Amino acid sequence: MRRKQAEFATDSVAFEAFYRRHVEEITRFLARRIDDPHAVADLVADVFLAVMETAHTYRPGRGSEVAWLYGVARNTLSAERRRTLRESQLTDRVSRRRPLDSDDIARMEERIAGAALSVACPWGRRWWGSPPRRRSRYRC
Numbered sequence: 001m002r003r004k005q006a007e008f009a010t011d012s013v014a015f016e017a018f019y020r021r022h023v024e025e026i027t028r029f030l031a032r033r034i035d036d037p038h039a040v041a042d043l044v045a046d047v048f049l050a051v052m053e054t055a056h057t058y059r060p061g062r063g064s065e066v067a068w069l070y071g072v073a074r075n076t077l078s079a080e081r082r083r084t085l086r087e088s089q090l091t092d093r094v095s096r097r098r099p100l101d102s103d104d105i106a107r108m109e110e111r112i113a114g115a116a117l118s119v120a121c122p123w124g125r126r127w128w129g130s131p132p133r134r135r136s137r138y139r140c
Contacts, residue, residue: 008055008065009055009056009058010055010056015052015055018051018065019048022066022069023044023048025066026044026047026048026069026070026073027040027041027044029070029073030043030044030047030073030077033077034077039080043073043076043077043080046076046080047069047072047073047076050072050075050076051069051072054072
């Protein structure tokens with residue numbers, strides 16, 4: 001037996017009507033939880049994009065479309081908050097690190113050059129491990 005899907009899952013005109021019926025409610029729902037109007041607009045778009053992608057999962061027999069829509073909005077908001085938290089934590093971690101100076105960059109360039117040489121030259125590892133005065137012995 002095939003389950004009945006919502007009409008807006010397969011019909012673009014029905015989806016447009018669904019969007020127009022609920023966009024203001026979802027905007028208010030998100031605006032009460034987020035103070036940045038640009039973020040609210042982005043999240044409203046994300047909510048309706050998620051609705052488009054998951055409309056086939058809505059079953060009218062399991063509850064109203066409004067309840068399902070608010071669930072999608074709540075999940076989208078939660079995902080955005082998790083993303084913002086991760087971004088904030090990463091920014092904090094990066095800001096605590098010491099900036100690279102010219103000596104650090106020179107050491108990194110040497111390591112990169114040595115790694116490239118070890119791939120390009122059969123004895124590159126020996127070259128890289130030897131003192132600079134002996135490096136002239138190993139030529140590729």
